[in-house]
Amino acid sequence: PSATIYGDLAEKFAPGITSVRVDYRDPRKFDISVYDTLVGVSYLASTGHKRIALVGHSFGGGAVVISAAPLSPLVKAVAALSSQTLGARDADRVCPRPLLLFHGENDTRLSANCSRLIFSWAKHPKELVIHPGAGHGLIQCREELRELLSNWLIRNLADGE
Numbered sequence: 001p002s003a004t005i006y007g008d009l010a011e012k013f014a015p016g017i018t019s020v021r022v023d024y025r026d027p028r029k030f031d032i033s034v035y036d037t038l039v040g041v042s043y044l045a046s047t048g049h050k051r052i053a054l055v056g057h058s059f060g061g062g063a064v065v066i067s068a069a070p071l072s073p074l075v076k077a078v079a080a081l082s083s084q085t086l087g088a089r090d091a092d093r094v095c096p097r098p099l100l101l102f103h104g105e106n107d108t109r110l111s112a113n114c115s116r117l118i119f120s121w122a123k124h125p126k127e128l129v130i131h132p133g134a135g136h137g138l139i140q141c142r143e144e145l146r147e148l149l150s151n152w153l154i155r156n157l158a159d160g161e
Helices: 005-013 030-046 062-071 112-121 139-157
Strands: 052-057 075-081 099-104 126-131
Touching: 005 139, 030 052, 030 062, 052 062, 052 139, 062 075, 075 139, 099 112, 099 139, 112 126, 126 139
Parallel strands: 052 075, 075 099, 099 126
Antiparallel strands: none
Protein backbone atom coordinates (compact mmCIF):
# COMPACT_ATOMS: atom_id res chain seq x y z
CA PRO A 1 0.00 0.00 0.00
CA SER A 2 0.93 3.64 -0.27
CA ALA A 3 3.73 2.89 -2.72
CA THR A 4 6.72 2.00 -0.52
CA ILE A 5 5.39 2.10 3.05
CA TYR A 6 6.60 -1.37 4.06
CA GLY A 7 10.15 -0.70 2.90
CA ASP A 8 10.14 2.80 4.37
CA LEU A 9 9.05 1.54 7.77
CA ALA A 10 11.54 -1.33 7.70
CA GLU A 11 14.36 1.15 7.10
CA LYS A 12 13.06 3.50 9.78
CA PHE A 13 12.85 0.73 12.37
CA ALA A 14 16.19 -0.93 11.59
CA PRO A 15 18.04 -2.11 13.58
CA GLY A 16 15.65 -1.97 16.58
CA ILE A 17 12.62 -3.67 15.03
CA THR A 18 13.00 -6.52 12.57
CA SER A 19 10.75 -6.55 9.50
CA VAL A 20 9.92 -9.55 7.35
CA ARG A 21 7.79 -9.38 4.23
CA VAL A 22 6.02 -12.65 3.46
CA ASP A 23 5.26 -13.51 -0.15
CA TYR A 24 2.38 -15.97 -0.28
CA ARG A 25 2.75 -19.08 -2.43
CA ASP A 26 -0.67 -18.36 -3.93
CA PRO A 27 -2.40 -15.19 -2.72
CA ARG A 28 -5.67 -16.41 -4.24
CA LYS A 29 -5.80 -19.21 -1.66
CA PHE A 30 -6.74 -17.74 1.68
CA ASP A 31 -5.87 -20.67 3.96
CA ILE A 32 -2.45 -21.13 2.36
CA SER A 33 -1.77 -17.41 2.83
CA VAL A 34 -2.62 -17.73 6.54
CA TYR A 35 -0.20 -20.68 6.80
CA ASP A 36 2.51 -18.72 4.99
CA THR A 37 2.02 -15.86 7.45
CA LEU A 38 2.41 -18.27 10.35
CA VAL A 39 5.63 -19.60 8.80
CA GLY A 40 6.90 -16.00 8.91
CA VAL A 41 5.90 -15.77 12.57
CA SER A 42 7.63 -19.09 13.24
CA TYR A 43 10.78 -17.84 11.51
CA LEU A 44 10.84 -14.72 13.67
CA ALA A 45 10.30 -16.85 16.78
CA SER A 46 13.24 -19.07 15.78
CA THR A 47 15.47 -16.00 15.70
CA GLY A 48 14.46 -14.97 19.21
CA HIS A 49 11.66 -12.49 18.53
CA LYS A 50 8.89 -12.61 21.11
CA ARG A 51 6.67 -9.66 20.17
CA ILE A 52 5.34 -9.68 16.62
CA ALA A 53 2.94 -7.38 14.81
CA LEU A 54 1.20 -8.42 11.61
CA VAL A 55 0.33 -5.85 8.96
CA GLY A 56 -1.59 -6.73 5.82
CA HIS A 57 -3.14 -4.86 2.91
CA SER A 58 -6.13 -5.62 0.73
CA PHE A 59 -7.21 -9.01 -0.61
CA GLY A 60 -4.05 -10.88 0.26
CA GLY A 61 -3.28 -9.25 3.55
CA GLY A 62 -5.83 -7.64 5.81
CA ALA A 63 -8.09 -10.60 6.45
CA VAL A 64 -5.08 -12.95 6.35
CA VAL A 65 -3.38 -11.24 9.31
CA ILE A 66 -6.70 -11.05 11.17
CA SER A 67 -7.08 -14.82 10.77
CA ALA A 68 -3.44 -15.64 11.54
CA ALA A 69 -3.08 -13.54 14.70
CA PRO A 70 -5.13 -15.71 17.09
CA LEU A 71 -3.07 -18.75 16.09
CA SER A 72 0.16 -17.50 17.67
CA PRO A 73 0.70 -16.09 21.17
CA LEU A 74 3.72 -14.18 19.81
CA VAL A 75 1.47 -11.91 17.75
CA LYS A 76 0.89 -8.82 19.88
CA ALA A 77 -0.81 -6.46 17.40
CA VAL A 78 -2.63 -6.56 14.04
CA ALA A 79 -3.10 -3.86 11.41
CA ALA A 80 -5.37 -4.43 8.40
CA LEU A 81 -5.22 -1.85 5.62
CA SER A 82 -7.98 -1.65 2.98
CA SER A 83 -9.09 -5.10 4.07
CA GLN A 84 -11.69 -7.40 2.60
CA THR A 85 -14.27 -9.04 4.86
CA LEU A 86 -13.89 -12.56 3.46
CA GLY A 87 -11.80 -14.37 6.05
CA ALA A 88 -12.15 -11.63 8.66
CA ARG A 89 -15.44 -12.73 10.25
CA ASP A 90 -13.61 -13.96 13.35
CA ALA A 91 -12.04 -10.56 14.01
CA ASP A 92 -13.26 -10.86 17.60
CA ARG A 93 -10.59 -13.56 18.10
CA VAL A 94 -7.83 -10.98 17.61
CA CYS A 95 -8.66 -9.72 21.12
CA PRO A 96 -6.83 -9.08 23.47
CA ARG A 97 -4.39 -7.87 20.82
CA PRO A 98 -4.97 -4.34 19.51
CA LEU A 99 -6.47 -4.18 16.02
CA LEU A 100 -5.98 -1.21 13.71
CA LEU A 101 -8.21 -0.94 10.64
CA PHE A 102 -7.29 1.73 8.09
CA HIS A 103 -9.24 2.33 4.88
CA GLY A 104 -9.69 5.01 2.24
CA GLU A 105 -13.23 6.37 1.91
CA ASN A 106 -12.78 6.57 -1.88
CA ASP A 107 -11.70 2.93 -2.26
CA THR A 108 -13.40 1.57 -5.40
CA ARG A 109 -11.99 -1.99 -5.07
CA LEU A 110 -13.02 -2.75 -1.50
CA SER A 111 -15.48 -0.35 0.08
CA ALA A 112 -14.54 1.33 3.35
CA ASN A 113 -17.67 -0.42 4.64
CA CYS A 114 -15.55 -3.59 4.73
CA SER A 115 -13.39 -2.11 7.48
CA ARG A 116 -16.44 -0.70 9.23
CA LEU A 117 -18.00 -4.17 9.28
CA ILE A 118 -14.78 -5.81 10.53
CA PHE A 119 -14.64 -3.14 13.23
CA SER A 120 -18.18 -4.07 14.31
CA TRP A 121 -17.12 -7.74 14.59
CA ALA A 122 -13.95 -7.00 16.55
CA LYS A 123 -13.61 -6.58 20.29
CA HIS A 124 -11.60 -3.91 22.07
CA PRO A 125 -8.88 -2.82 21.83
CA LYS A 126 -9.66 -1.73 18.29
CA GLU A 127 -9.27 1.39 16.20
CA LEU A 128 -10.85 2.37 12.89
CA VAL A 129 -9.45 5.12 10.67
CA ILE A 130 -11.28 6.02 7.45
CA HIS A 131 -9.33 8.53 5.40
CA PRO A 132 -11.74 10.75 3.43
CA GLY A 133 -9.54 11.39 0.39
CA ALA A 134 -7.82 8.05 -0.09
CA GLY A 135 -8.39 5.21 -2.50
CA HIS A 136 -7.49 1.54 -2.26
CA GLY A 137 -3.71 1.97 -2.45
CA LEU A 138 -3.77 4.72 0.23
CA ILE A 139 -1.29 6.79 -1.78
CA GLN A 140 -3.31 9.95 -1.13
CA CYS A 141 -2.64 9.66 2.60
CA ARG A 142 0.87 8.17 2.42
CA GLU A 143 2.47 10.45 5.03
CA GLU A 144 -0.44 10.25 7.46
CA LEU A 145 -0.52 6.44 7.19
CA ARG A 146 3.25 6.16 7.58
CA GLU A 147 3.21 8.29 10.73
CA LEU A 148 0.14 6.59 12.22
CA LEU A 149 1.37 3.07 11.49
CA SER A 150 4.89 3.82 12.71
CA ASN A 151 3.68 5.20 16.05
CA TRP A 152 1.09 2.45 16.42
CA LEU A 153 3.65 -0.32 15.81
CA ILE A 154 6.21 1.19 18.18
CA ARG A 155 3.56 1.62 20.89
CA ASN A 156 2.20 -1.90 20.49
CA LEU A 157 5.57 -3.65 20.21
CA ALA A 158 7.02 -1.95 23.25
CA ASP A 159 8.19 -4.39 25.88
CA GLY A 160 5.23 -5.60 27.86
CA GLU A 161 4.45 -8.43 30.18
